Amino acid sequence: xxxxxxxxxxxxxxxxRLLDELAAFSDxxxxxxxxxxxxxAWSKAQRFLADKMAEAGLxxxxxxxxxxxxxxxxxxxxxxxxxxxxxxxxxxxxxxYDGAYGIVAGLAAVAFLKKxxxxxxxxxxxxxxxxxxxxxxxLAYWGSGNATGVYDWRKDGDRADEEGVPLxxxxxxxxxxxxxxxxxxxxxxxxxxxLHIEQGMVLERMEKRIGVVETIVGQRxxxxxxxxxxxxxxxxxxxMRQDAAAxxxxxxxxxxxxxxxxxxxxxATVGKIEAQPNTPNVIAGTVDFSLDxxxxxxxxxxxxxxxxxxxxxRIAVRRRLKHRxxxxxxxxxxxxxxxxxxxxxxxxxxxxxxxxxxxxxxxxDAQLLAAVCPTAMIFVPSKAGISHSPHEFTEPRMLADGxxxxxxxxxxxxxxxxxx
Amino acid sequence: xxxxxxxxxxxxxxxxRLLDELAAFSDxxxxxxxxxxxxxAWSKAQRFLADKMAEAGLxxxxxxxxxxxxxxxxxxxxxxxxxxxxxxxxxxxxxxYDGAYGIVAGLAAVAFLKKxxxxxxxxxxxxxxxxxxxxxxxLAYWGSGNATGVYDWRKDGDRADEEGVPLxxxxxxxxxxxxxxxxxxxxxxxxxxxLHIEQGMVLERMEKRIGVVETIVGQRxxxxxxxxxxxxxxxxxxxMRQDAAAxxxxxxxxxxxxxxxxxxxxxATVGKIEAQPNTPNVIAGTVDFSLDxxxxxxxxxxxxxxxxxxxxxRIAVRRRLKHRxxxxxxxxxxxxxxxxxxxxxxxxxxxxxxxxxxxxxxxxDAQLLAAVCPTAMIFVPSKAGISHSPHEFTEPRMLADGxxxxxxxxxxxxxxxxxx
Numbered sequence: 001x002x003x004x005x006x007x008x009x010x011x012x013x014x015x016x017r018l019l020d021e022l023a024a025f026s027d028x029x030x031x032x033x034x035x036x037x038x039x040x041a042w043s044k045a046q047r048f049l050a051d052k053m054a055e056a057g058l059x060x061x062x063x064x065x066x067x068x069x070x071x072x073x074x075x076x077x078x079x080x081x082x083x084x085x086x087x088x089x090x091x092x093x094x095x096x097y098d099g100a101y102g103i104v105a106g107l108a109a110v111a112f113l114k115k116x117x118x119x120x121x122x123x124x125x126x127x128x129x130x131x132x133x134x135x136x137x138x139l140a141y142w143g144s145g146n147a148t149g150v151y152d153w154r155k156d157g158d159r160a161d162e163e164g165v166p167l168x169x170x171x172x173x174x175x176x177x178x179x180x181x182x183x184x185x186x187x188x189x190x191x192x193x194x195l196h197i198e199q200g201m202v203l204e205r206m207e208k209r210i211g212v213v214e215t216i217v218g219q220r221x222x223x224x225x226x227x228x229x230x231x232x233x234x235x236x237x238x239x240m241r242q243d244a245a246a247x248x249x250x251x252x253x254x255x256x257x258x259x260x261x262x263x264x265x266x267x268a269t270v271g272k273i274e275a276q277p278n279t280p281n282v283i284a285g286t287v288d289f290s291l292d293x294x295x296x297x298x299x300x301x302x303x304x305x306x307x308x309x310x311x312x313x314r315i316a317v318r319r320r321l322k323h324r325x326x327x328x329x330x331x332x333x334x335x336x337x338x339x340x341x342x343x344x345x346x347x348x349x350x351x352x353x354x355x356x357x358x359x360x361x362x363x364x365d366a367q368l369l370a371a372v373c374p375t376a377m378i379f380v381p382s383k384a385g386i387s388h389s390p391h392e393f394t395e396p397r398m399l400a401d402g403x404x405x406x407x408x409x410x411x412x413x414x415x416x417x418x419x420x
Numbered sequence: 421x422x423x424x425x426x427x428x429x430x431x432x433x434x435x436x437r438l439l440d441e442l443a444a445f446s447d448x449x450x451x452x453x454x455x456x457x458x459x460x461a462w463s464k465a466q467r468f469l470a471d472k473m474a475e476a477g478l479x480x481x482x483x484x485x486x487x488x489x490x491x492x493x494x495x496x497x498x499x500x501x502x503x504x505x506x507x508x509x510x511x512x513x514x515x516x517y518d519g520a521y522g523i524v525a526g527l528a529a530v531a532f533l534k535k536x537x538x539x540x541x542x543x544x545x546x547x548x549x550x551x552x553x554x555x556x557x558x559l560a561y562w563g564s565g566n567a568t569g570v571y572d573w574r575k576d577g578d579r580a581d582e583e584g585v586p587l588x589x590x591x592x593x594x595x596x597x598x599x600x601x602x603x604x605x606x607x608x609x610x611x612x613x614x615l616h617i618e619q620g621m622v623l624e625r626m627e628k629r630i631g632v633v634e635t636i637v638g639q640r641x642x643x644x645x646x647x648x649x650x651x652x653x654x655x656x657x658x659x660m661r662q663d664a665a666a667x668x669x670x671x672x673x674x675x676x677x678x679x680x681x682x683x684x685x686x687x688a689t690v691g692k693i694e695a696q697p698n699t700p701n702v703i704a705g706t707v708d709f710s711l712d713x714x715x716x717x718x719x720x721x722x723x724x725x726x727x728x729x730x731x732x733x734r735i736a737v738r739r740r741l742k743h744r745x746x747x748x749x750x751x752x753x754x755x756x757x758x759x760x761x762x763x764x765x766x767x768x769x770x771x772x773x774x775x776x777x778x779x780x781x782x783x784x785d786a787q788l789l790a791a792v793c794p795t796a797m798i799f800v801p802s803k804a805g806i807s808h809s810p811h812e813f814t815e816p817r818m819l820a821d822g823x824x825x826x827x828x829x830x831x832x833x834x835x836x837x838x839x840x
Contacts, residue, residue: 200655217654221700231805233689233712234637234781235620238680240805245690249672256666260658269653270665272700273707275693280641280710282691282808290700292653361654385651385660388702 001350002411005404006112012396015403018104021048022088023096032093032390036136038066038170045088049103049128056111058126064181065146065153066130066174070107072114074123074414080190080373082120082414084109084406085127087143087365091135095392097197097382101399103128105195109407113415120414122190129365130176137167144365146184148372153177153184189373191340191413191420194366195406196377197394201385202358209401210355211379212344215296216367217265217359218333220305222291224251224312227322230277230285245275245284247319251312255291258307265359266295266304296333296359334367339420340376340409347408353401374420378405421770422831425824426532432816435823438524441468442508443516452513452810456556458486458590465508469523469548476531478546484601485566485573485591486550490527492534494543494834500610500793502540502834504529504826505547507563507785511555515812517617517802521819523548525615529827533835540834542610549785550596557587564785566604568792573597573604609793611760611833611840614786615826616797617814621805622778629821630775631799632764635716636787637685637779638753640725642711644671644732647742650697650705665695665704667741671732675711678728685779686715686724716753716779754787759840760796760829767828773821794840798825 025045027034035041046068050060053070060070068088074081086102106126113120129143137159145151157168157177171177203211228242252270259268272290293308295301309325316323341357348355358379360366366377380402383393412418445465447454455461466488470480473490480490488508494501506522526546533540549563557579565571577588577597591597623631648662672690679688692710713728715721729745736743761777768775778799780786786797800822803813832838 198655199652200657201651201660202655202657205660219654231621232619232782232807233691234639234687234714234783235618235622235807236687236781236805237620237622237684238676238687239684240621240625243676243689245693246672246676249669249676249690252666252669253673256658256663256669264657264659267654267656267658269663269701269703270669271653271695271702271704272698273665273693273695273704274698275691278692278694280692280712281689283689284691284693287693292700294654361656362652363654385656387652387655 002408004116005407006108008397008400011108011400011403014108015104015399016396018052019096019100022100022104030093033090033096034092034094035088035090037089037131037142038174042089043174046128049088053107053126056107057114058110061182062176063184064176064178065142065171065184066176067143067147067184068128070126072110072120072124074120076121076417077123079122079417081123081125081188082191082410083125083127083189084193084195084410085129086194086196087129087132089131089133089135091133091388093390095387095389097392097394098199098387099132101197102195105399105403105406108403109410112407113411117415121417122414124410124414132365136161141365141368144368147186148368149185150368186372192366192369192373192375193406193409194364194377195402196364196379197382197387198379199362199382199385199387201382203356203379203381204383204385206356207354208356209353209381209398210348210405211358212341212348212355213336213360213377213379214341214357215336215359216334216364216377217294217296217361218298218301219329219331220293220301220327221329223288223326223328224291225286225288225324226316227286231283233281233283236283241283242320243283244287244321247315247321248273248287248289250315254311254315255308258311262304266300267361268293268308294361298333301333334370336366336370336376337374337420340374343412344376344378344405344409347405351404351408353405376409378402422828424536425827426528428817428820431528431820431823434528435524435819436816438472439516439520442520442524450513453510453516454512454514455508455510457509457551457562458594462509463594466548469508472527473546476527477534478530481602482596483604484596484598485562485604486594486596487563487567487604488548490546492530492540492544494540496541496837497543499542499837501543501545501608502611502830503545503547503609504613504615504830505549506614506616507549507552509551509553509555511553511808513810515807515809517812517814518619518807519552521617522615525819525823525826528823529830532827533831537835541837542834544830544834552785556581561785561788564788567606568788569605570788606792612786612789612793612795613826613829614784614797615822616784616799617802617807617812618799619782619802619805619807621802623776623799623801624803624805626776627774628776629773629801629818630768630825631778632761632768632775633756633780633797633799634761634777635756635779636754636784636797637714637716637781638718638721639749639751640713640721640747641749643708643746643748644711645706645708645744646736647706651703653701653703656703661703662740663703664707664741667735667739668693668707668709670735674731674735675728678731682724686720687781688713688728714781718753721753754790756786756790756796757794757840760794763832764796764798764825764829767825771824771828773825796829798822
């Protein structure tokens with residue numbers, strides 16, 4: 001167990017200053033932070049972070065896709081690397097915490113450990129992954145994906161952004177995508193710990209300070225089309241209608257009721273609806289809507305998804321609507337490492353921080369790292385659950401809580417070389 | 421009662437040829453017929469019709485807004501004018517029957533009556549109203565509105581089309597909007613009879629050949645906004661959501677059920693839905709939707725509208741959604757003249773044409789004329805109820821049925837000078 005922790009007020013000042021400085025690296029006139037992969041704002045942010053890492057006495061390097069690492073070498077080079085960090089890219093008009101907080105907090109924790117405890121036994125590294133959000137190119141987890149072998153930048157750079165620029169070209173224009181840079185694929189990791197804002201309101205509502213993630217949920221996403229007949233709203237009696245909007249509405253109400261009945265951690269969402277011709281005085285002939293289903297348990301995720309689709313089908317058939325269901329995303333739930341999860345809990349107890357075991361309903365770099373090393377994920381509260389918005393906010397003292405838990409974990413893993 | 425009727429095959433040829441010729445006056449590359457007010461296609465169609473009217477021996481004139489009249493003078497000039505016709509303008513990508521059929525049929529009926537029976541006692545006129553659809557400028561019934569005093573072109577031409585061209589300017593560029601043209605306002609009408617396609621599927625489903633319109637329904641239209649919270653679809657448990665899409669869906673399902681329960685002729689339609697941010701993985705924060713309610717009875721129209729709005733309010737409050745309801749259109753039901761309606765029925769019986777008394781769920785020029793003279797409205801079937809579409813279709817023999825009924829009515833009104 002760590003014997004001392006960073007002084008809170010000092011750490012708060014350092015974290016908020018660094019988050020503000022990072023937030024200034026943003027594209028254009030949009031509100032909030034917009035830092036898309038391989039844009040000038042992104043480049044400047046990564047170079048800025050490399051400088052900060054170097055100032056803290058870490059050895060810095062970029063790998064071939066632009067992931068930035070800051071390294072504090074351990075005395076036992078065979079013991080593997082303990083890695084912490086998150087992603088530097090953002091969605092459009094983002095807040096300043098999503099991703100950035102995990103990097104800044106990792107840097108603060110490692111800098112503190114170096115200053116107070118010198119060299120660790122296991123090597124410690126802080127990573128700023130180049131991309132996680134999927135905001136510019138039609139793929140996500142480009143950073144952690146290349147680090148874990150899910151992607152290979154030598155083969156997978158063909159997809160283009162909205163302006164038709166291929167990922168490979170953008171990467172090379174930014175100075176990456178070259179064989180002389182460090183290899184992306186990590187095979188030397190002993191553990192990965194990611195600290196992130198919750199992006200939900202559970203911790204706030206439950207008055208907890210730390211979320212200990214047990215599992216990152218699996219997801220199923222579907223595009224659903226109901227097709228009826230676009231008739232005149234005035235001349236078509238209720239009994240002669242094939243109203244795609246009413247059909248979609250019945251599906252949405254039914255899906256919500258089923259999901260509520262199944263209970264946590266299942267969530268099902270229809271966030272996107274498009275009606276055709278979308279005119280007040282014409283019955284909707286076609287409605288497209290999305291369905292997003294998430295659960296921490298794969299069997300239940302599958303079972304609910306099948307039930308949901310069969311209900312949609314039943315409603316469509318009863319209403320004489322044609323239906324088309326296209327699955328377009330399917331990920332499995334990813335459990336975090338149980339012994340790291342227990343260690344996180346214990347540390348929260350020692351620090352007297354109210355915590356809650358929970359699932360992560362959002363995807364994170366941790367779910368890719370979990371395939372290659374023991375992985376833990378720690379949440380701090382998000383005010384009102386708001387994220388992907390300039391209104392994203394976490395109180396500075398809660399940011400500091402996260403760093404305390406992270407520093408304790410990294411100490412145990414790297415300095416005490418605890419077995420995982 | 422009329423002693424003879426146009427020979428069906430001959431009339432079918434004449435009607436379909438004239439409808440095809442009119443359909444050729446259409447703007448641009450879009451499928452179907454697009455003939456917006458005061459466009460070149462519109463001008464050419466009106467001039468073409470004026471020529472056809474003149475060929476049939478009618479005296480033609482344009483009034484100040486471009487309504488075209490073809491006149492067969494009566495021997496009793498004090499007895500008022502019996503008018504028939506419909507509108508020449510179309511929606512974008514329309515069919516060739518809506519509006520055009522009423523003009524072409526009127527011309528065919530009057531030409532036949534002139535040929536077979538010479539001069540009528542009451543003057544007969546065929547009108548091609550310049551505008552009814554509201555497709556170019558943000559107002560409708562510009563033609564019949566100026567004829568009945570609802571609009572005054574000297575004052576009401578300020579509204580602009582999508583390209584910013586004011587109605588008055590478009591009218592003047594087309595050669596209208598001048599004081600030296602015929603006065604628009606009609607104060608000399610003895611009766612108006614409008615023949616139109618049903619634009620619904622009731623006649624077809626009921627296997628009737630003629631619809632005898634008792635009432636043109638009144639309408640209420642509302643723009644409704646539900647506002648919740650646009651949270652993350654993964655991290656927001658079902659119990660913590662304020663989902664505007666689920667709220668709107670519940671409203672739509674409830675409105676449909678209520679409308680079905682009230683029964684004909686009530687119809688209620690949600691044709692337009694817009695969700696924000698409209699993204700699969702974000703709970704909808706705001707949903708705007710339209711509500712269109714129609715009924716032939718004003719008291720019931722009001723009662724249902726109030727019930728519908730109170731249900732929306734109840735659903736919004738229970739779901740902790742803010743709601744905003746903006747009424748933007750309100751028209752009263754317009755009954756057709758009962759003695760003309762009975763006369764239409766009698767004529768259908770005499771001609772052995774299966775008919776049905778019904779309401780018109782769509783608005784028509786007849787509802788404006790009804791304020792200034794006894795007015796009747798006659799429907800012929802629309803295949804599959806399709807209208808405002810290039811697929812609009814009515815079988816030629818059914819088009820001819822309509823002309824037979826119309827010619828019989830005009831004969832009784834103008835030649836027999838029947839009391840209305």
